[in-house]
Amino acid sequence: MPEPGVLTFVAPRGAKKPPRHLADLTPAQRKEAVATLGEKPFRAKQLSQHYFARYAHDPAQWTDIPAGARGRLQEALLPDLMSVVRHISCDDGATRKTLWRLFDGTLVESVLMRYPDRVTMCISSQAGCGMNCPFCATGQAGLDRNLSTAEIVHQIVDGMRAVRDGEMGTADDAAAHGAPTRLSNIVFMGMGEPLANYRRVVDSIRRLTDPEPDGLGLSQRGITVSTVGLVPAIHRFADEGFKCRLAVSLHAPDDELRDTLVPVNTRWKVREVLDAAFDYAHRSGRRVSIEYALIRDVNDQAWRGDRLGRLLKGRHAHVNLIPLNPTPGSRWTASRPEDERAFVDAIAAHGVPVTVRDTRGQEIDGACGQLAASER
Structure with a gap:
């Protein structure tokens, strides 16, 4: 519930929400999201390293992540916003x-x-x-x-x-x-x-x-x-x-x-x-x-x-x-x-x-x- 007296904005009915992104999640939530995809939890820290420290948005640059997992991880956690x-x-x-x-x-x-x-x-x-x-x-x-x-x-x-x-x-x-x-x-x-x-x-x-x-x-x-x-x-x-x-x-x-x-x-x-x-x-x-x-x-x-x-x-x-x-x-x-x-x-x-x-x-x-x- 919003705090009394604080102005809030309610999205129009039917408005689309932005897709979930790594930056929406806490570190613990990132581990959970990665595990849900069938990946080891440490992949969350690897993705965070690429996004927050290397600013590397291209999965081809994620050489520490298996090629077969990159597309799935990008689609689920690093979509184009x-x-x-x-x-x-x-x-x-x-x-x-x-x-x-x-x-x-x-x-x-x-x-x-x-x-x-x-x-x-x-x-x-x-x-x-x-x-x-x-x-x-x-x-x-x-x-x-x-x-x-x-x-x-x-x-x-x-x-x-x-x-x-x-x-x-x-x-x-x-x-x-x-x-x-x-x-x-x-x-x-x-x-x-x-x-x-x-x-x-x-x-x-x-x-x-x-x-x-x-x-x-x-x-x-x-x-x-x-x-x-x-x-x-x-x-x-x-x-x-x-x-x-x-x-x-x-x-x-x-x-x-x-x-x-x-x-x-x-x-x-x-x-x-x-x-x-x-x-x-x-x-x-x-x-x-x-x-x-x-x-x-x-x-x-x-x-x-x-x-x-x-x-x-x-x-x-x-x-x-x-x-x-x-x-x-x-x-x-x-x-x-x-x-x-x-x-x-x-x-x-x-x-x-x-x-x-x-x-x-x-x-x-x-x-x-x-x-x-x-x-x-």
Whole structure:
């Protein structure tokens, strides 16, 4: 049964479920699944090694598994979940957006970004989004369905392989410039509200952070989970004991405006959302990131920056201002530079750390949901 007060999504009657995949299963469940196929339980660890450590999806590469068993194991535990529709790159190849087609034709997006000191991947947790924020391309498209654990994980596995194989610049090039050659940061900030697909997102975090070969062996501290403020789910997430970072998409410090920009605010108000976020910060030891898309003449007034600073003063929080990446035909657009500077100064005056996010991907439909919308 879902926890009272947590928003859940029920798939339409007759909707097909994604096929079972290795990444949907715990290590113990993988052994059971392999044994059901008539194979020795240790084959589960071999398959996990190929998928999570070697990113080897082609059974021809599984030379430690008998040829006669490979096809059966692939069909049962490593089916094709998603295929690349296209990649679009910019920033001299340092940013690559991928449009995926899932097994049922649904479209989702992910973005891979190489920086001098890290490689970050922004991933989707739902196809579409049900939060209905009016300035967001994904929110305006509505929610198609939740992604399975494996559909979430596979985005990262493919990103790990792409970085390893030099698709974001060769390893030699990266080494020559002191740049990392492994994916290190994951942000659940693509399509969807992660905490509305709670169980699958939590399970995917475990797959990402379990040591190889049970998982990808990533650090929880390199994972950020974004939410518009589903208060009961934030408290539940704190109970998991993760060291992930929580990012709250606030976008307004006052309920009157936030009710219109983030409709879920009519259910959980700004102070309730921030109290839940501060509780997570206290219990996890991680600073909360307050995400704030600056929208010209809507939420970028200096007095709102002052109010936000007052709400966060003395708290374990950091403000991440996001110049809005406008969607085609939208009336929403980015703030003027002088208004952005005044907003930053108003927050900083209260001693609250504040930065303006490096904007990437504007020329490749960088805002989440744009590429899927154009494909439709």
